[in-house]
Amino acid sequence: MIPVLGLVAGLAVGLFLDPSVPVWLQPYLPIAVIAALDAVFGALRAILDGIFNDKVFVVSFLSNVVVAAFIVFLGDQLGVGSQLSTGVVVVLGVRIFSNVASIRRHLFKA
Amino acid sequence: MSTERRPDESMTLLTTMMERPLDAGYQEAADRRIAAGLPGATSTRTVLVVVLAILTGFLFAVAAQSLRPKPTAAAAVKKELVTRIEALQKHGTDQEAKVAALGKQVRDYEALALQQSGGTDLTSTIKDLEVQAGAVPLTGPGLTLTLDDAASTDTGADAGSRPSSGFQEGRVTSGDLQIIVNGLWGAGAEAISINGHRLSSTAAIRFAGQAIIVDFRPLSRPYVITALGDTQGMQQLFDPSFAGLYLSQLTDEYKIRSILAGSDSLTVPGDSAARLEVAEPVGPPVGSTGPGATLQQGTSAPKRSAGAAPTGTSTSTTRSPSDTSSGATDSGTGSPASPTSEENPS
Numbered sequence: 001m002i003p004v005l006g007l008v009a010g011l012a013v014g015l016f017l018d019p020s021v022p023v024w025l026q027p028y029l030p031i032a033v034i035a036a037l038d039a040v041f042g043a044l045r046a047i048l049d050g051i052f053n054d055k056v057f058v059v060s061f062l063s064n065v066v067v068a069a070f071i072v073f074l075g076d077q078l079g080v081g082s083q084l085s086t087g088v089v090v091v092l093g094v095r096i097f098s099n100v101a102s103i104r105r106h107l108f109k110a
Numbered sequence: 111m112s113t114e115r116r117p118d119e120s121m122t123l124l125t126t127m128m129e130r131p132l133d134a135g136y137q138e139a140a141d142r143r144i145a146a147g148l149p150g151a152t153s154t155r156t157v158l159v160v161v162l163a164i165l166t167g168f169l170f171a172v173a174a175q176s177l178r179p180k181p182t183a184a185a186a187v188k189k190e191l192v193t194r195i196e197a198l199q200k201h202g203t204d205q206e207a208k209v210a211a212l213g214k215q216v217r218d219y220e221a222l223a224l225q226q227s228g229g230t231d232l233t234s235t236i237k238d239l240e241v242q243a244g245a246v247p248l249t250g251p252g253l254t255l256t257l258d259d260a261a262s263t264d265t266g267a268d269a270g271s272r273p274s275s276g277f278q279e280g281r282v283t284s285g286d287l288q289i290i291v292n293g294l295w296g297a298g299a300e301a302i303s304i305n306g307h308r309l310s311s312t313a314a315i316r317f318a319g320q321a322i323i324v325d326f327r328p329l330s331r332p333y334v335i336t337a338l339g340d341t342q343g344m345q346q347l348f349d350p351s352f353a354g355l356y357l358s359q360l361t362d363e364y365k366i367r368s369i370l371a372g373s374d375s376l377t378v379p380g381d382s383a384a385r386l387e388v389a390e391p392v393g394p395p396v397g398s399t400g401p402g403a404t405l406q407q408g409t410s411a412p413k414r415s416a417g418a419a420p421t422g423t424s425t426s427t428t429r430s431p432s433d434t435s436s437g438a439t440d441s442g443t444g445s446p447a448s449p450t451s452e453e454n455p456s
Contacts, residue, residue, distance in 0.1 A: 002155045003163040010167020014175065021176040029173040036166050042133055051140035052151045054158045060133045061162055 027076065028069040031088055035064035038092045041099040048106040068092070210380065213245075241301075244310035244381040248301045250338045252376040253345060255290065257282050258332035260365035279364050282333055284317035286360060287324075291315065291335065293353020297344045299337035303378035305329045310381040325381075332367075341372040 021029065039061035046052040068088050075084030118125060140150040217240075221233050240246045260280030291309065294302055302309045304324050309315075313325045321328040337344065348354045360366040 003159050006160040006163035007167040010164035010169075011171045012167075013164075014168040014171025018175050019172060021172060026176060029169075029177055033170060033173045036169055040166060042136070046133075046136040047151070047154060049136070050151050051136045052154060053136055053139035053143070054152050054154070054156045056133065056135040056139050058158050058162055060135060061166075 027081065027085075028072055031068045031072050031085055032065045034089055034092045034096075035068040036061060038095050038099070039064045041096050041103065045099045045102050045106075048103060064092075213380075244301065244308050246380045247308075247377060248338055249375060249377045250300075251341045251372070251374045252299070252336060252338035253294070253341060253348075254369075254371045254373060254376065255294070255335040255337070256332050256367075256369040256371075257286070257290070257335070258367040260367065280366065281320065282322070282331065282360075282366055284315050284322045286356075286366070287322060287333060287335075288315045289356050290353050293348055293351050293356070294335065294337040294344070296351060296353070297337075297339075297347035299339045299344060301338040301378045303336045305334055306379060308379050308381040313381070336376050336378050338376060338378055341374075345370070345372065 039057065042060060043052060043057045046057070071088055072081055072085050075081035116125075143152075144150050217236075220236070224232055237246075241248060259282055287304065291302055291304070304315075307313070307324045307327055307329070309324070314323075316323050318328070321330075322333070323329070357368055361368055
């Protein structure tokens with residue numbers, strides 16, 4: 001429950017402060033969001049599986065975000081930034097979907 | 111790990127992605143903790159988790175805020191323009207109604223003044239001229255011709271955007287309207303209005319971009335042409351005429367929709383833009399001749415092609431019997447003793 005409150009607090013702070021993101025960082029935002037979502041759903045599934053570990057969560061979160069951003073950065077340098085972004089979104093999207101499916105099986109037994 | 115080769119072993123990347131989406135690290139960490147005698151899962155209420163949750167929320171909010179498509183300046187300007195146009199159109203309509211009311215008042219006063227001055231009774235003459243100049247609304251039997259673009263023509267979806275091609279053949283053009291209106295005049299129409307705009311002798315049907323403009327006011331489809339006159343006779347004359355054939359050709363070839371209907375009671379409004387441009391003395395000085403020598407100037411007005419070109423000045427009402435200047439017309443044919451004929455070939 002407390003992490004959920006933290007999430008809501010973070011959302012509120014972000015909406016309230018509305019910080020301006022530097023332009024060079026903006027291409028990485030959507031990828032970072034997808035990567036963070038993947039880590040969050042992975043953590044939820046781990047909690048339900050009874051194997052949650054906070055250090056693993058933090059490390060997977062950060063590495064997801066950093067690696068995803070790095071792939072997009074690399075793609076930008078190679079001139080295939082949008083294609084690599086699509087690839088990252090597809091891979092992470094598949095992971096998110098199967099994690100959510102697993103969570104759904106846990107919660108609804110269906 | 112089974113010792114047998116899986117048939118899809120060459121696709122390990124895909125299978126791991128599809129079958130084991132959860133980070134293997136969770137399982138390993140849990141195994142380690144269980145081996146050390148601790149419960150497999152750690153608490154979700156550690157500082158790390160809470161901080162990361164706050165960070166995640168912040169990330170989501172910032173990303174959503176900064177990536178949401180902002181309303182472009184062009185859209186804002188367009189909205190502003192639409193509001194202003196609508197407000198001004200309403201203002202214009204109100205002013206037109208006011209002009210009409212005031213014009214009626216002025217005419218009443220004029221009639222009164224004429225009566226009181228004891229001059230010859232010009233009321234009927236003025237009425238006649240006003241009718242022919244298109245200054246007053248008229249009601250009577252007539253035809254209604256409704257024209258609309260072909261059904262296949264792209265309408266509405268990209269309204270307001272720049273037309274990609276110059277001409278779409280399913281559209282009603284100003285030229286079509288000109289030909290049809292001229293045909294109706296030729297068939298004996300006495301007064302014509304398009305979408306509620308009276309066609310006076312100076313009215314022009316033109317186009318700007320893809321919009322049809324009548325008397326400098328843009329029209330929107332469908333185009334309803336109201337022509338007053340002998341319903342039967344007009345229809346009989348119009349159908350075989352050039353304009354009628356042209357119209358049926360439009361319908362057959364380009365699927366432009368047209369509906370011709372007769373009615374016993376139609377109304378065309380007055381031309382609110384009519385104003386006094388030329389004044390002529392009514393025959394010789396007041397009193398020496400009867401009203402029979404009044405102007406004939408308006409009679410040819412409705413026959414003139416109202417659409418082809420804005421020729422001719424408004425044949426406005428004569429209201430100054432004491433005006434003695436006889437050289438008021440361009441053609442100079444007017445003399446105080448003869449009925450003047452006002453034509454202004456401009």
